[in-house]
Amino acid sequence: xxxxxxxxxxxxxxxxxxLIQWSHSAIHYPEKxxxxxxxLSEIPPAPEVDEYGMKIADIEIxxxxxxxxxxxxxxxxxxxxxxxKIHQIQQEANGIVRLNRMIPGQDYRLYRDDSGxxxxxxxxxxxxxxxxxxxxxxxxxxxxxxxxxxxRTISGTIHSSLANALMEQEVSQRLxxxxxxxxxxxxxxxxxxxxxxxxxxxxxxxxxxxxIGIGKVRAAEFVxxxxxxRAYYYDYGDDSGYYDPxxxxxxREMMRVPFExxxxxxxxxxxxxxxxxxxxxxxxxxxxxxxxxGTPILAAGDGVVTEAQRRGGNGNIVQIKHNSVYKxxxxxxxxxxxxxxxxxxxxxxxxxxxxxxxxxATGPHLCYRLYKHGSPVNSVxxxxxxxxxxxxIYMDEFMMRVQRFDNMLNSVQEPDELAMN
Numbered sequence: 001x002x003x004x005x006x007x008x009x010x011x012x013x014x015x016x017x018x019l020i021q022w023s024h025s026a027i028h029y030p031e032k033x034x035x036x037x038x039x040l041s042e043i044p045p046a047p048e049v050d051e052y053g054m055k056i057a058d059i060e061i062x063x064x065x066x067x068x069x070x071x072x073x074x075x076x077x078x079x080x081x082x083x084x085k086i087h088q089i090q091q092e093a094n095g096i097v098r099l100n101r102m103i104p105g106q107d108y109r110l111y112r113d114d115s116g117x118x119x120x121x122x123x124x125x126x127x128x129x130x131x132x133x134x135x136x137x138x139x140x141x142x143x144x145x146x147x148x149x150x151x152r153t154i155s156g157t158i159h160s161s162l163a164n165a166l167m168e169q170e171v172s173q174r175l176x177x178x179x180x181x182x183x184x185x186x187x188x189x190x191x192x193x194x195x196x197x198x199x200x201x202x203x204x205x206x207x208x209x210x211x212i213g214i215g216k217v218r219a220a221e222f223v224x225x226x227x228x229x230r231a232y233y234y235d236y237g238d239d240s241g242y243y244d245p246x247x248x249x250x251x252r253e254m255m256r257v258p259f260e261x262x263x264x265x266x267x268x269x270x271x272x273x274x275x276x277x278x279x280x281x282x283x284x285x286x287x288x289x290x291x292x293x294g295t296p297i298l299a300a301g302d303g304v305v306t307e308a309q310r311r312g313g314n315g316n317i318v319q320i321k322h323n324s325v326y327k328x329x330x331x332x333x334x335x336x337x338x339x340x341x342x343x344x345x346x347x348x349x350x351x352x353x354x355x356x357x358x359x360x361a362t363g364p365h366l367c368y369r370l371y372k373h374g375s376p377v378n379s380v381x382x383x384x385x386x387x388x389x390x391x392x393i394y395m396d397e398f399m400m401r402v403q404r405f406d407n408m409l410n411s412v413q414e415p416d417e418l419a420m421n
Contacts (some may be wrong), residue, residue, distance in 0.1 A: 010312045012258065019217055021126070022359070023253065023367065024101075027336065029227050031144075031380070035121075035345060043207060044183055047108075051128065051145070052109070052121050052143065053129050053131070054111060054119060054121070054131070054133075055155060056111075056135070057254050059112070059113055060111070060112040061109060061110070061112075062107075062109065062110040062111075062112065063106065063107065063108075063109050063170065064107075064108060064110075064201055064403040065104075065105055065106060065107050066103065066104050066105065066107075066108060067104055067108045067173055068104045069323040070102070070104070070162060070315075071100070071102060072086065072090070072099045072100075072120075072122075073086050073090075073103065074086070075110075075120075075190065076117065076120065077357055079110060079117040080081075080111075080117060081116070081117055085134060086122060087213070088134075088138060089132055089138055089140075092138045092140055093132075093140050095126075096129045096130075096142065096156075097140065097142060099122075101334045102122065103237045106122065106123050106124065106147070107123040108120060108122050108123065110120060111184040116134040117133060117187060117371070118133065118134060118409065119131070119133040119134070119135065120132045125208055126145075126207050126210075126212040127144055127145050127147055127212070128142065128143070128144050128145075129142070129143050129144070129145065130143070131143060142389075144207070145207050146204040146207075147205050147206070147207055147212075147365050148154050148205070148207070148209075148213075149203045149204070149205055149206075149215060150203070150204045150206070151202070151203055151204075152203075152204055152230060152410045153197040153199070153201050153202075153408060153409075153415070154166075154169060154171060154175075154199070154200050154202070154412070155412045155413065156169065156197070156198055157195060157196070157197050157200070158192050158193070158195065158196040158207065159193065159281050160191075160243075161189075162176055162179065162180075162189060162198065163176045163193065172213055172214050172313065174214050174228060175200065175202060175212055175214055175217070176261070177260060177261050178214065179198065179200065179217065179220060179222075180260075180420050181260065182231050182242050182262050183220075183222055183229065183231070183250070184252060184255060184256060184257060184262075184385060185250065185251055185252035185255065185256055185386075186250065186252075187222055187224050187229065187381065188256075188262075189262040192224065192410070193224070193225060193262055194335075196222070196223060196224050196225070197198065197221075197222075197223040197414050198220070198222050198223070199220065199221040199354075199409050200217055200219070200220045200221075200305070201217070201218045201219045201220070201405055201408050201409065202214055202215070202216070202217045203215030203216050203217075203218070203219060211306050215257065216233055217233065218232070218233050218405060219231065219232045219233065219236070219405035219406075219408065222249075222408050223298065229230070229244070229357065230406075230409070231243070231244060231250050232242065232243055232401060234242075234390070234394070234403055235403060236394050236397050237334050238398075243389065243398065245402055246389075246407075247390035247394075247395055247398055249386050249387040249389050249390075250387060251348075251386070251387040252381075252384035252386055252387060253301060253322075253326070253384055253385050253386070253387055254300045254301045254326055254348075254370070254379075254384050255298065255300040255301065255349070256347065256379060256380065256382075256384065257365070257368075258297055258298045258299070258300045258328075258368055259288070259289065259291065259295065259296075259297065259298060259332065260296065260365075263289040263290060263291040263295070264286060264289070264290045265288065265289060265290075265365075265380070266288045266290035266365055267284060267287070267288035268284075268287060268288075268380070269284065269285065269286060269287050269376075269378040269379070269380065270283065270348075284370035284389065285342070285366070285369055285376035286329070286331070286367040286370075286376070286379075287366055287368050287369075287370075287378070287379055287380055288365050288367050289365055289366045290363065290364070290367050291355045291365060291366045292333055292355065292362065292364060293356055293357070293364040293365065294334060294354050294355060294356075295354060295355040295366075296337075296351045296353075296354060297330055297333065297351065297352055297353045297354060297355060297366055298333070298348075298349050298351060298352065299320060299328075299346040299347065299348055299350045299352050300320070300322075300327050300328045300348065300368075300370070300379075301320070301322040301326065301328070301348045301352075302323050302326075302345075302346065302347050302348050303320040303321050303322035303323070303324060303344060303345075303346060304320065304342045304343065304345055304346070305318060305319070305320055305340060305341060305342055305345075305352075306319045306320065306330070306345070307319040307326065307329075307342055308341050308342055308344075308361075309358075310358065313359045313360035314329075314331045314332070314359050314360075315332040315333065315356065315357070315358025315359025315360075315361060316329060316331075316333035316335065316336065316353065316356065316358045316359075317329060317330065317331050317332075317333070317337065318320075318330045318333065318340060318353055318405065320346060320352075325371065325372060325373060326371065326372060327370075327371040328368070328369065328370055328375070329367075329368075329371070330353060330365055330366060330367075330368060330369075331357075331359065331366070331369070332356055332357055332358050332359050332361045332364075332365060332366060333353040333354060333355065333356050333358065333366070333368035333371065334353075334354045334355060334356025334357075334358065334364075334412075335353060335354055335356065336350045336352070336353045337350075337352050337353050337354070340352050340353060347400065
């Protein structure tokens with residue numbers, strides 16, 4: 001290589017080396033700081049809140065229950081809240097919650113700081129509450145407490161009644177009502193026989209570890225007069241109900257008994273019955289159910305009210321036209337339910353009135369009458385047609401449910417606890 005080329009390469013190398021040294025001297029890198037408990041920056045913890053989402057740091061909490069004749073006004077005014085503020089709260093609550101529905105025994109909670117009481121939580125039910133906060137501005141929110149569900153099973157044999165059979169196993173008597181509702185169209189609970197058997201898969205519900213009652217009966221079996229009747233609860237979004245193993249509805253077009261439970265029959269359907277007040281024989285084209293005054297009476301089926309008035313010996317009477325075939329009548333009511341008048345549409349199971357003894361009646365009862373094509377028939381023995389069953393698109397899923405609960409029912413021997421799936 002020529003000497004001038006060597007000199008050029010050497011000069012270039014020297015320049016590059018000088019530039020590197022200059023850059024290191026010109027740029028100052030900060031020294032790394034060691035981490036200590038003094039300079040460690042932590043994320044501050046979130047303010048502590050209670051089960052209602054209220055911040056409770058430095059807050060006094062007062063728990064109590066509503067007493068007889070107490071209202072929101074009386075409670076808050078007694079804690080120093082001004083009448084003007086209470087009025088504002090009541091105005092804000094319109095359309096959100098009815099504050100005049102407070103019942104003695106319901107729980108409530110008050111929150112107080114240095115400025116005084118600023119929030120109120122009202123337990124409307126074991127699982128529902130309303131929170132009212134007026135610390136800065138008035139806010140009213142409805143909330144619910146999560147429910148823990150445990151699925152249980154039970155089986156038993158009838159020796160006297162279904163209620164006694166369940167009572168022996170210390171099970172909620174609400175289960176009697178639920179089973180009676182499921183089989184209301186297929187089993188006469190006043191005609192149960194010694195040796196009839198039952199099984200059920202049902203829910204027990206808890207809130208914060210406290211038992212609040214049973215939930216849905218998921219599946220049931222009744223063996224009545226040697227005939228096995230199984231029912232399965234199925235919810236497919238648009239509707240829900242109980243169906244037999246083939247997907248036929250357990251409901252019938254008309255209810256056999258227009259009550260939530262089966263009361264005692266005090267006088268049966270008869271073509272020639274001795275009337276206790278008129279003292280002579282005459283037809284009795286209905287079934288009398290003895291029940292306490294005020295017991296809710298249910299519409300036996302969908303339909304239109306054609307009569308709701310007081311009429312002679314019938315007392316307060318409601319008549320419903322269900323379709324071109326069936327009509328029902330309900331006599332001796334103490335009063336009508338709200339909204340029940342001629343022309344009103346009603347749904348099956350809707351409360352239409354309450355048991356009384358108006359008209360020719362010796363005691364509180366309902367005389368329930370069923371007419372087919374205008375002629376009276378015995379509602380106790382009449383074989384009602386079933387309601388519409390499940391559509392074909394739901395049957396595959398429903399049959400999987402049937403298989404699952406059949407396995408549970410078949411394995412039930414004694415009351416048992418099952419894991420919730």
